[in-house]
Amino acid sequence: MRLSRYFLPVLKEDPAEAEIVSHRLMLRAGMIQQLAAGIYSWLPLGFRVLRKVEQIVREEMDRAGAIEILMPTIQPADIWRESGRYEVYGREMLRIRDRHEREMLYGPTNEENVTDIFRRHVRSYRQLPLNLYHIQWKFRDEIRPRFGVMRGREFLMKDAYSFDYDQAGARRSYEAMFVAYLKTFRRMGLTAIPMQAESGPIGGSMSHEFQILASTGESEVFYDAAFEELDLSGAEIDVERLTGLYAATDDKHDPARCPVPPERLKRARGIEVGHIFYFGTKYSEPMGATVMGPDGREVPVEMGSYGIGVSRLVGALIEAFHDDRGIVWPESVAPFRVGLVSLRPDDPACGGLADALYERLRAAGVETLYDETEERAGAKFATMDLIGLPWQVVVGPRGAKAGLVELRPRAGDERLELTPEALLDRLCS
RNA sequence: CGGGGCGUAGCGCAGUCCGGUAGCGCAUCUGCUUUGGGAGCAGAGGGUCGGCGGUUCGAAUCCGCCCGCCCCGACCA
Numbered sequence: 359m360r361l362s363r364y365f366l367p368v369l370k371e372d373p374a375e376a377e378i379v380s381h382r383l384m385l386r387a388g389m390i391q392q393l394a395a396g397i398y399s400w401l402p403l404g405f406r407v408l409r410k411v412e413q414i415v416r417e418e419m420d421r422a423g424a425i426e427i428l429m430p431t432i433q434p435a436d437i438w439r440e441s442g443r444y445e446v447y448g449r450e451m452l453r454i455r456d457r458h459e460r461e462m463l464y465g466p467t468n469e470e471n472v473t474d475i476f477r478r479h480v481r482s483y484r485q486l487p488l489n490l491y492h493i494q495w496k497f498r499d500e501i502r503p504r505f506g507v508m509r510g511r512e513f514l515m516k517d518a519y520s521f522d523y524d525q526a527g528a529r530r531s532y533e534a535m536f537v538a539y540l541k542t543f544r545r546m547g548l549t550a551i552p553m554q555a556e557s558g559p560i561g562g563s564m565s566h567e568f569q570i571l572a573s574t575g576e577s578e579v580f581y582d583a584a585f586e587e588l589d590l591s592g593a594e595i596d597v598e599r600l601t602g603l604y605a606a607t608d609d610k611h612d613p614a615r616c617p618v619p620p621e622r623l624k625r626a627r628g629i630e631v632g633h634i635f636y637f638g639t640k641y642s643e644p645m646g647a648t649v650m651g652p653d654g655r656e657v658p659v660e661m662g663s664y665g666i667g668v669s670r671l672v673g674a675l676i677e678a679f680h681d682d683r684g685i686v687w688p689e690s691v692a693p694f695r696v697g698l699v700s701l702r703p704d705d706p707a708c709g710g711l712a713d714a715l716y717e718r719l720r721a722a723g724v725e726t727l728y729d730e731t732e733e734r735a736g737a738k739f740a741t742m743d744l745i746g747l748p749w750q751v752v753v754g755p756r757g758a759k760a761g762l763v764e765l766r767p768r769a770g771d772e773r774l775e776l777t778p779e780a781l782l783d784r785l786c787s
Numbered sequence: 788c789g790g791g792g793c794g795u796a797g798c799g800c801a802g803u804c805c806g807g808u809a810g811c812g813c814a815u816c817u818g819c820u821u822u823g824g825g826a827g828c829a830g831a832g833g834g835u836c837g838g839c840g841g842u843u844c845g846a847a848u849c850c851g852c853c854c855g856c857c858c859c860g861a862c863c864a
Contacts, residue, residue, distance in 0.1 A: 370813065370825065371799050375857050395856065450862080467864090501788070501862060515864055567864090633864060667864030701823060736824035743824090754823055764823095 359694070360716075361729040365402050368741055379574055380676035381506030383685050387745045389672075396503025396511030403745060404672065406693035408514065411671050412493055414545050414690060415516045422538035424489040424518050429471045431495055435461035437470040440645050450498045464497040469641050469663055472519040476659065477647035483523040486649065486659070487531055491518030493668060507673045508629070514669040520662045523649060525638070528660035532564065532636045533597040535664040539568050539632050540600075541590050542666065547688035548678060551581045551628060553605045564636035566601070569628030572677040579628040581605035582618045629674045636662040685746030686769050694727040696785060697747035699738050703730045707758040715753065715763065715778060722786040743768070749785060 367388040375392075376382040384390050389404025400408055416426065435453070438444035452464040465471065472490055480488065493516045503511045520531035536552065543550035548570040555567035569579050582603045604618045607628070616623060642648065642658040650656050672691075679686045689695060696719060700712035712730065719726045727747060729738050735754075742750050752764040763781055765774040776784070 367797090369798065374793085374799070377858070392856090448862095496864080498863070502858095502860090504858080509863070513864065517864085630864070665864050670864055704822095732822095734822060734824085734826060736822095736826080738825090739823080740825045752823080756823080 359727050361727060362731050364727070366741075366745070367401065368744060376506065378505050378508070378677070379680055380508060380673040383676050383680060383744070384506055384673065387685060390507060392506075396500060396509070398507055398510060398512075403693045407672050407675075407687075407691055408669060410691045410693070411546065411675070412514070412516070412668050415542055415666055415668060416493065418538045418542040418545070419491050419516065419518060421541075422489075422534050423487075424491045424520075424535075424538075426492060427475075427490050428492045429465075429468050429475075429494060431465055431497070432462055433465045433468075433471055435463060437474055437645070438463065441470050441473070441641050442644060443470070450500065452497050452499050465494075466496055466498045467515075467663075467665075468492070468494070468517055469519065469661075470645065473641045473645045473647045473661070476521055477642075477645060480521070480647075480659075481650060483649050483651050486521055486523045487527055488521045489518055489531060489535075490521075491516060491664075505673065507669045508677075510669065513667060516666040516668055518664040520664070521642075521647075522660045523651060523657070525660055528636055528638070528662055529564075532634065532662050533601070535634050535662070536566065536597060536601065537590070537595050539634065539664075539666070540588065543568065543570055543631070544590055546671070546675060546691050548631075548675070549586060550631070551579060551585050551605045552600070553579065553581075553607060554610075555633065566634050567630050568632035568634075569607075570631050570674055570678060571626045572629055572674065573627055574677045575627030575629045577628055577630075578608035579605065579626055580608070580611045580616070580618075581624050581626070583622045583624050586624070629670075629677060630667075631671050631674050632664075632666045634662065634664040636660075680746070683740075684744035687746045687748055689748045692725075692748050693745070694725045694747050696724055696726040696749045696751055697742045697745070698726050698728045698751045699742060699753065700728070700730045701735050701738070701752065701754040703732065705755045705758070708753055708755040711758045711763070711778065712753040715751065715781070718778075718782055719785065722782070724785055751781065751785075 369386040373385045391399045496515045522528040550568045552566040555565045639658040648656045702708040716728045750766040762775045
C-alpha cells in the first residue's frame with residue numbers, strides 16, 4: 359500500500375479525551391474514530407488489526423472443533439422472556455421497538471439465540487458434542503464506557519456455545535476451549551492467565567476469566583510462575599494440571615492461604631480479554647433444548663459459553679506492546695509487516711530503489727506500507743514509530759548510491775545496513 | 788446513578804471572572820528555499836464560540852433550560 363494513496367489520519371498531539379496509553383495511541387495512529395460515547399468507527403489501520411485478531415481467534419476456534427455461524431445483532435424480546443433474562447438483565451440491555459411496536463433488543467450476548475437454533479434442529483445425543491460460535495458485534499449499555507475500545511458499549515466479540523449430552527462431555531468441551539484460549543492469546547504474543555471467576559449474569563458453576571499481562575492493566579493479579587512456562591505445542595496438554603494452577607485477582611488473593619510458594623508467586627497487572635462458563639441446563643431447560651439419550655429418555659442439553667473480546671484485544675495488545683514512541687506490534691497482528699520509507703522519492707537513485715523494493719515485496723506477498731510521500735525524514739520516522747510496524751526499511755539517497763538499505767526492527771534500537779537482495783531474503787522468507 | 792470537569796477553526800489551547808463583535812500553535816492551500824528524527828520564510832483559506840431562550844444599545848463572556856463528551860466510583864468481553 360502506498361501511503362500517499364492510503365487513509366492514515368495520524369495525530370501529532372495527544373487527543374484531550376484519551377487517558378490510557380492504548381486509547382491515545384489508537385487515536386494518534388489513526389486506527390479509530392469515536393462517534394459517540396463508547397462507539398467507534400474503525401479506520402483502515404485499526405480495521406486491519408481487528409481483522410488479524412479476529413482471524414487468529416477464528417483459526418483457533420476451528421482447530422478446537424468449533425463451527426462458525428453468524429447470528430444477528432437484533433433479537434426479539436420473546437426468547438429472552440423464555441430464558442427469564444429479559445427482566446433480569448437490567449439497563450445494560452439496549453431495548454428497542456420496531457415499527458409494529460414489537461419489543462426487540464440489540465444483543466448483549468447470544469445464549470438464547472443459539473439455544474433456539476439448537477432446539478429446532480438437534481434431537482439426539484448422537485449429534486453431540488456440538489460447539490457453535492460466531493464473531494459478531496454486541497451492545498451493552500455500560501454505565502460508564504471508557505478507555506476507548508477497551509470498554510466500549512458496542513464491541514466485537516467471539517462467543518462460542520457448547521452442547522453436550524452429559525456433564526462429563528460438557529467438561530471436555532470446557533477444557534478444549536480452555537486450551538484453545540491459551541493458544542489463541544499465545545499466538546498474539548500475549549501471556550494469558552486463566553483465573554477462577556465469578557460467573558456473573560451469564561450464570562453457571564464453573565468459570566475462568568483470562569487476563570493478559572500488561573503493566574497498565576486494570577486489575578492486579580497473582581499467579582503461579584508455571585503459567586509463563588507452559589508448553590502448548592504438544593498434542594497432549596494436561597488440562598487437569600492447568601486448571602489446578604493458582605491464579606487470583608487482588609480482591610480474591612489471600613497471602614495467608616495462597617498455595618504457591620513465595621518464590622514462584624508472580625504479581626502483575628492484567629486485562630480481562632476472555633471469559634468461559636459452564637452453566638449446565640440454565641438455558642436449555644427453560645427453553646426446551648433437549649436431546650434423546652441412549653436410554654430413550656429426553657434430557658436438557660448441557661451447555662457452556664466462551665467469550666473473547668476481539669475489539670478489546672486490540673486495545674489490550676497496545677497496552678502490552680508499546681514504548682514512548684508508539685505502538686510495537688507483534689508480527690502476528692501487525693496491520694502491515696513492513697514499513698518501507700523512501701527518504702527522497704524525488705532523488706532518482708533513492709526513489710528508484712525504493713520503488714523496486716516495493717514491487718519485489720509486493721510480488722512476494724509481504725504486507726508493506728510504502729511511504730513515498732514528500733514529508734521530511736523526521737516526520738516519516740515519527741509516523742512509522744507511532745504505527746509500530748515490525749520491520750522498518752529505510753531507503754535514503756546516500757545508501758541508495760552505495761547500494762545499501764537499512765533494516766530496523768521496531769522493537770529495540772538495532773539498525774542493519776544490507777544490500778537489497780539480502781534484505782529481501784530476510785523479509786520474504 | 789453519585790462526585791468532578793469540559794464544550795471556542797481539522798487537532799491542541801487562550802480569551803469567559805471584569806460584555807464592545809474572536810486569537811495562538813499545529814495542520815491545510817500557494818510560492819521559494821531546505822531535505823537521515825515531527826524544517827524555514829512569505830502569503831492565503833477556514834469558526835452560526837455545543838443548542839435554544841432571556842437580559843442588554845451590544846453576549847464566546849451574564850442568567851435559565853437542554854444536549855454532548857471526558858475523568859473518579861459501583862458493573863463488565
